[in-house]
Amino acid sequence: MTQLRWMTAGESHGPSLTVIIDGVVAGLPLRAEDINAQLARRQKGYGRGGRMKIESDTVSIESGVRDGHTLGSPIALRIVNRDHENWIGRMGAAPFDAPPEPVTLPRPGHADLAGVQKYDRRDARDILERASARETAARTAAGAVARVLLAQCGIEVCSRVRAIGSVRDEQDVSVDELFSSRTRLEESSLRVLSESAEARMRDEILARSHAGDTAGGVIEVVARNVMVGLGSHVHWDRRLDGQIAQAMMSVQAIKAVSIGDGIAAASRPGSEVHDPIGHSGAPPEFTRSSNFAGGIEGGMSNGQPIVVFAFMKPIATLRRALLSAHLDSKEPAPAAHERSDVCAVPAAGVVLEAMLCLTLASALLEKFGGDSLRELSRNVASYLQQLRDY
Numbered sequence: 001m002t003q004l005r006w007m008t009a010g011e012s013h014g015p016s017l018t019v020i021i022d023g024v025v026a027g028l029p030l031r032a033e034d035i036n037a038q039l040a041r042r043q044k045g046y047g048r049g050g051r052m053k054i055e056s057d058t059v060s061i062e063s064g065v066r067d068g069h070t071l072g073s074p075i076a077l078r079i080v081n082r083d084h085e086n087w088i089g090r091m092g093a094a095p096f097d098a099p100p101e102p103v104t105l106p107r108p109g110h111a112d113l114a115g116v117q118k119y120d121r122r123d124a125r126d127i128l129e130r131a132s133a134r135e136t137a138a139r140t141a142a143g144a145v146a147r148v149l150l151a152q153c154g155i156e157v158c159s160r161v162r163a164i165g166s167v168r169d170e171q172d173v174s175v176d177e178l179f180s181s182r183t184r185l186e187e188s189s190l191r192v193l194s195e196s197a198e199a200r201m202r203d204e205i206l207a208r209s210h211a212g213d214t215a216g217g218v219i220e221v222v223a224r225n226v227m228v229g230l231g232s233h234v235h236w237d238r239r240l241d242g243q244i245a246q247a248m249m250s251v252q253a254i255k256a257v258s259i260g261d262g263i264a265a266a267s268r269p270g271s272e273v274h275d276p277i278g279h280s281g282a283p284p285e286f287t288r289s290s291n292f293a294g295g296i297e298g299g300m301s302n303g304q305p306i307v308v309f310a311f312m313k314p315i316a317t318l319r320r321a322l323l324s325a326h327l328d329s330k331e332p333a334p335a336a337h338e339r340s341d342v343c344a345v346p347a348a349g350v351v352l353e354a355m356l357c358l359t360l361a362s363a364l365l366e367k368f369g370g371d372s373l374r375e376l377s378r379n380v381a382s383y384l385q386q387l388r389d390y
């Protein structure tokens with residue numbers, strides 16, 4: 001049973017995006033600024049297209065919050081699409097006076113073709129408007145609420161870009177060093193730790209852009225101070241690793257997810273992959289000399305930082321378009337080109353953070369329950385005492 005329920009609505013060039021989040025405890029301090037700060041982070045990054053210059057996302061809290069605190073009722077958030085004013089007559093609910101030019105050359109790598117066939121549409125715009133990653137602004141807003149909830153229990157989430165195209169940031173740092181580097185990451189144009197890797201990544205993006213091409217990459221997302229025991233081994237759908245993988249894979253263009261060293265571990269001997277258990281004699285008592293497992297064993301958090309790698313495919317809208325087939329004539333022609341990012345890996349990192357926050361907040365509420373922040377905090381404190389007494 002999912003404790004935190006949420007659902008987004010809205011088209012890319014429609015009037016606005018909406019998200020309703022249900023299950024957040026009452027009494028949580030929550031301000032629009034908490035959400036706007038995350039929305040601003042999602043909009044940055046070298047390689048973004050013209051849309052992000054038009055939008056300057058800010059949230060309107062429509063329900064569920066009073067006097068700076070949650071009420072326990074559904075929280076409705078709305079983000080206006082500023083670009084909508086350029087789409088009046090093409091993106092309204094009322095029947096069109098004059099039908100706009102339809103999109104009839106589906107773009108490979110997008111929802112366009114499967115969508116028009118499945119939903120029996122003749123204009124791929126009917127599909128691409130909702131499939132667009134503009135929707136991730138609403139997820140980011142929901143994730144910001146989850147982040148505030150997690151912070152009350154000491155849990156923090158951050159991310160870094162590990163690779164763009166063929167360029168990797170090889171600089172390894174501890175989890176605490178990573179969290180201490182957040183200012184550097186926010187100042188970086190690509191949310192990358194190593195300055196030399198960042199320069200090479202920018203060159204790669206520029207080269208791909210000049211060639212009419214695009215870039216994908218790898219993002220590392222980390223949560224620290226996650227207590228032992230979120231998720232469970234007893235049912236497939238209660239496994240925290242499964243829930244995280246689903247959440248990450250649901251982000252547009254994410255094509256693979258690795259928990260800890262998951263992908264690399266497949267080729268290594270077990271003796272080099274599993275994390276030996278020790279005991280320190282002081283809280284947190286049980287210790288690990290490594291964290292190849294990425295903080296999850298048997299579908300449960302094990303008290304180590306949760307480390308997730310997400311792999312993003314290159315942006316599918318290409319200026320040097322791939323071949324497509326016309327929906328009506330079926331004749332070959334280059335795919336449609338909408339204004340588009342060349343690389344959105346840094347923005348995807350912020351969205352992935354939001355998805356990890358939502359997944360962990362849901363698991364936290366499932367384990368500890370409570371209708372108010374006081375009740376939740378009491379339940380968490382009592383469990384942490386139980387762990388210390390173990």
Ligand SMILES: Cc1cc2nc3c(=O)[nH]c(=O)nc-3n(C[C@H](O)[C@H](O)[C@H](O)COP(=O)(O)O)c2cc1C
Nearest residue numbers: 109110133252253254315316317340341344347348
């Ligand atoms: C933050 C973010 C921004 C994106 N921006 C674009 C874009 O400008 N143009 C584009 O073609 N794809 C963009 N994408 C990727 C597409 O949304 C994605 O490739 C498409 O939905 C198909 O991927 P899927 O098969 O995983 O759904 C973006 C993805 C994310 C996460």
